[in-house]
Amino acid sequence: MQPRNMSMSGVVDxxxxxxxxxxxxKAEQARAQAARQGGGGAVSPADLVIDADEATFxxxxxxxxxxxxxxxxxxxxxxxxxxxxxPVLERLAVEYNGRFVLAKIDVDANQMLMQQFGIQxxxxxxxxxxxxxxxxxxxxxxxxxxxxxxxxxxxVAEQRFGLTGLTVDPEADPGAVQAPVRPxxxxxxxxxxxxxxxxxxxxxGAVQAYRNVLxxxxxxxxxxxxxxxxxxxxxxxxxxxxxxxKEAAEKPADTQAQIAAADLDLVGGxxxxxxxxxxxxxxRTAGDERDAVRLRLLELFEVVGADDPRVTAARRALxxxxx
Numbered sequence: 136m137q138p139r140n141m142s143m144s145g146v147v148d149x150x151x152x153x154x155x156x157x158x159x160x161k162a163e164q165a166r167a168q169a170a171r172q173g174g175g176g177a178v179s180p181a182d183l184v185i186d187a188d189e190a191t192f193x194x195x196x197x198x199x200x201x202x203x204x205x206x207x208x209x210x211x212x213x214x215x216x217x218x219x220x221x222p223v224l225e226r227l228a229v230e231y232n233g234r235f236v237l238a239k240i241d242v243d244a245n246q247m248l249m250q251q252f253g254i255q256x257x258x259x260x261x262x263x264x265x266x267x268x269x270x271x272x273x274x275x276x277x278x279x280x281x282x283x284x285x286x287x288x289x290x291v292a293e294q295r296f297g298l299t300g301l302t303v304d305p306e307a308d309p310g311a312v313q314a315p316v317r318p319x320x321x322x323x324x325x326x327x328x329x330x331x332x333x334x335x336x337x338x339x340g341a342v343q344a345y346r347n348v349l350x351x352x353x354x355x356x357x358x359x360x361x362x363x364x365x366x367x368x369x370x371x372x373x374x375x376x377x378x379x380x381k382e383a384a385e386k387p388a389d390t391q392a393q394i395a396a397a398d399l400d401l402v403g404g405x406x407x408x409x410x411x412x413x414x415x416x417x418x419r420t421a422g423d424e425r426d427a428v429r430l431r432l433l434e435l436f437e438v439v440g441a442d443d444p445r446v447t448a449a450r451r452a453l454x455x456x457x458x
Contacts (some may be wrong), residue, residue, distance in 0.1 A: 146334070177304045183212050184236075185215070185236065186238075188244060200266060203236050209254055210242065217257055224260070227285065257273075262288050283436075401435055
């Protein structure tokens with residue numbers, strides 16, 4: 136996600152905000168002014184998802200982005216992928232509890248905004264942080280990818296601009312729609328079968344069993360962890376460790392060699408080495424190669440677990456390498 140400065144003719148000139156330090160200073164000034172005017176209080180969950188347009192863009196997106204990252208969902212009524220993506224973004228906005236605000240913009244009614252952001256197709260998702268526009272992704276995206284992107288956005292907003300989000304009071308609007316509770320589903324038998332296959336060394340069977348659970352329950356944490364572990368073991372089972380490490384040492388620019396070595400690092404318990412290797416590779420690559428390394432790193436995060444402090448530190452390092 137590289138910052139893209141855009142001239143928002145008729146709204147605000149984002150090209151005027153070029154340096155991160157300047158943007159941070161402006162964000163701090165805006166927050167101080169809002170505090171003097173009695174702003175910055177708690178918001179309701181309903182305030183985390185808003186409809187924005189050309190008339191309200193400066194207030195609801197640009198000004199608000201000095202307090203909290205604003206994710207923009209460009210959509211249209213006729214767009215079928217939009218109808219799949221938008222509910223996920225709305226649910227995550229509530230789940231993230233004020234770490235970002237979601238602004239929905241109908242491109243049919245806001246052609247100028249669509250042109251100024253250079254959007255070629257929808258759905259398209261951007262963010263604005265302290266007045267700086269960041270392209271996030273375009274087209275359909277899985278929830279795991281969306282969460283990882285949002286995590287990186289939140290981390291950068293906090294570290295680089297000091298934006299820690301909004302305080303949400305669930306009682307501020309008793310009628311507000313809360314994030315839906317995902318039913319657990321009867322997956323115990325399938326999970327047990329997958330674990331047994333994993334223990335027996337039937338990696339292909341375990342992978343398929345975990346995938347079957349995730350078809351019905353995409354957020355099932357046990358299935359996500361099990362699948363990540365099974366796929367990792369499946370990738371390394373036929374590797375020659377000495378040859379892999381030799382190639383990685385001799386070819387630092389070979390992304391596939393670094394990815395394979397990172398897999399072996401993790402299986403061997405060298406978590407920081409695996410993460411560091413891939414983060415360094417992200418920093419010196421671009422395009423499809425960089426994306427392949429980033430995706431493998433996200434898969435390894437799943438293996439270790441989101442709550443592990445080593446994953447938390449690596450996410451921050453990855454965000455710095457990407458932005």
